[in-house]
Amino acid sequence: MPEPLTGRRRHPSRRAVLAAAGVGLGTALTASLTACSAESGGDSEGITLTFSWWGNDDRASRTVKAVRLFEKEHPGVTVRTSNGDFGSYMQKLATQAAGGGIPDVAQLDYRQISQYAGGGALLPLGEAIRDRTIRTSRMDAEFVATGTYEGKQYALPAGRGITGYAYDSAVYRKAGIATPRPDRTWEEWAEANRRIAALGMKSPDGRPVAGTNDGGVNEDVFETWLRSRGGKLYASQTELGFTEDDLTEFWELCDGLRREGAAAAAKDTVQATTTETSPIGRGLATSDYTWDAPFPGYTDLLGEDIRFGPTPSTDGRQGSYFKPSMLFGVGSGTEHPKEAAQLVDFLLNDQRAGDILGFTRSTPPNRVVASRVAKTLKGSELEIYRYSQEMEKYGLDAPPPAPPRGDVAIQTAFKHQYQRVAYDLATPRESARELIDEANRELRS
Incomplete structure (x- = not known):
């Protein structure tokens, strides 16, 4: 049966959406009133659309410019735009969904698709795709499928992102470490970080410099490690795809590197909320797991010696995949x-x-548009485009479906449980067992 493209209102309960998004009611209301945003456009006698997104000033100015061109091409349609930083945007969107509906067009995180589609806040787009109001023929089908929930298309990827490590190439040369390749193993990666720590370098505040940030707090790093071993984060919308033994082994690796000084100290990992406050940004480490889209910020902050390299593999099998950096939903x-x-x-x-938007949302999903824009890229933006092409040629597994509705809460629990390990409040196995129990309760509730 065709998915209807209609304006019929199907709103989830306010409390259900706030809970799904991991936002407290009071926090969300406050964010709704205070979130920093840029507004433009206004009501007209014709049609008025609302469109919101998160991102920096460059993304905002480029997006508004593209929207103005859309208005010019569609007389009688006015678009009111707003944007904010990631945290306040997510809180505000949750409040809007619970209180009457999200904007006509909204930028979404991968983890929000199941939450908002399952809660009735998003419009199915199948009919719009079938009648070519939205064209997908120049996008990879597997990548388009990342915006589906229970077999229906609810969002379209706005950028094609991939993970890697920002690393200081000058320090790698000093330590005699080869330029990272896609087939570098986790064991070789760990040894490289030990060799950097053994150099005895000092940070600006006089402390030892580690090889890398501590990925134990990051569910994305665990997923990369797990996929490189043939595993997956979720087996279904209600079932985990990994075991207690899997998570214990991963956390033992991270815990061991931190104790050796090869990974950043716990207190420095906890403080990392931006590139500037991350261990590499503060001169306390020489590499940082990150996504391609924010990578240019590392070179802007730390200089041209910072390069972008692949995540480690397991016997040559890569765990990275092309993930939507963000998606657009209605x-x-x-x-x-x-x-x-x-x-x-x-x-x-x-x-x-x-041409206007460029790579502000990472590599455009439309291959023709991406190839056209790539000709204008320079510096770190050109590097990450070439990196994505290299990884595509190397061979990556297809991206998984959008995470289940409980993933936001599980991601928070993941960070909390590893912090217990990092501060010697639990062993890796004890925390892994508790995380598994929390995750199962969240997925089955």
Whole structure:
């Protein structure tokens, strides 16, 4: 049966959406009132759409410029835009979903698709794709599928991102470490970090410099490690794809490197909320697990010696995959579903919009647009584009479906449980057992 592209309102309960998004009611209300945003456009006698996203000033200015071109191409349609930083944006979106509906077009995180689609806050886009209001023929089918939930398309990827390590190439040369390749193993990666620690370098505040950040707090690092071994984070929307033994082994690796001084100290990992406050940003480590989109910020901060390299492998098998850096979805309460879908299509497929937006949301999912824009890239942006092409040629497994609705809570629990290990409050196995129990309760609730 075709998925309807209608303006029929199907709103989830306020408390259900806030709970799914991991946002407290009071916090969300405060964020709704105080979140920093840039507003433009206004009501007109024609159609007015609302469009919101998160991101820096460059993304904001480019997006508004592309939106103005869309308005010019669609007389009678006005788009009111707003953006904010990631944290306040997520809180505000959760409040909007619970209180009456998200904007007509909203930028979404991969982890939000199951939450908002399952809660009725997003409009199915199948009909818009079938009638080519939204075109997907120049996007990889496996990648488009990352915006599905229970077999229906609810969002389209706005950028194709991939993970890697920002690393100081000058320090790697000093330690005699070869340029990282996609087939470098986790064991070789660990040994490289030990060799860097053995150099005895000192940070600006006089402390020893570690080889890397501590990935034990990061569910993304664990997923990369797990996938390189043929595993997966989730077996289904209600079942984990890993065991207590898997997580124990991963956390024992991370815990051991930290104790050796090869990974950053616990207190420095806890303080890391931005590139500037991360161990590498503070001169306390020489590499940092990150995504390609924010990588240029590392070179801006730390200089041209910072390069982008692949995550380690298990016997040559890579755990990285091409993940949507973010997605565009249409609010289920929109009164203008056709025009909202046209805006999504324009941002993804119009070559002029592609020229304006560039790589502000990572590699454009439309291959023709990406190839066109890539010709203008320089410096670190060109490096990450070439990196993504290298990894594609090397061979990566298909991306998994969007994480289940409980993943946001599980991600928070993951960080908390490893911090217990890092501060000697639990062993890796004790924390792994508790994480498994918490995750199972979350997935089955």
